Amino acid sequence: MFKRVTVLLGLNADAVADHAKASATVVKILRTLTTTVQGLAELRNQLGLGHGRAAPSPALTRHARLALNSTVTVTEFVIDTWQDRIDRGKLPPCSQ
Numbered sequence: 001m002f003k004r005v006t007v008l009l010g011l012n013a014d015a016v017a018d019h020a021k022a023s024a025t026v027v028k029i030l031r032t033l034t035t036t037v038q039g040l041a042e043l044r045n046q047l048g049l050g051h052g053r054a055a056p057s058p059a060l061t062r063h064a065r066l067a068l069n070s071t072v073t074v075t076e077f078v079i080d081t082w083q084d085r086i087d088r089g090k091l092p093p094c095s096q
Contacts, residue, residue, distance in 0.1 A: 009078070040074075043067055044067075
């Protein structure tokens, strides 16, 4: 799903206008966000309490905090980008 969101928002299209080196660096970071999302999905499958798992997770608090903070970073970036695209008329507003 994250890949579809990146395509819809055009995350790689205009990273940093008029600054090629900074734009290339932002694109690297965006690729890392994709890897982070994949890692979060894997971590949830391996250590999460979903899928009917009854035993306590062996994950440590620091792992949970890492997953939470990574999720917040990705989510805030996507929401900020989505709002920016709407404000600039690049996306239709979300219907309610």
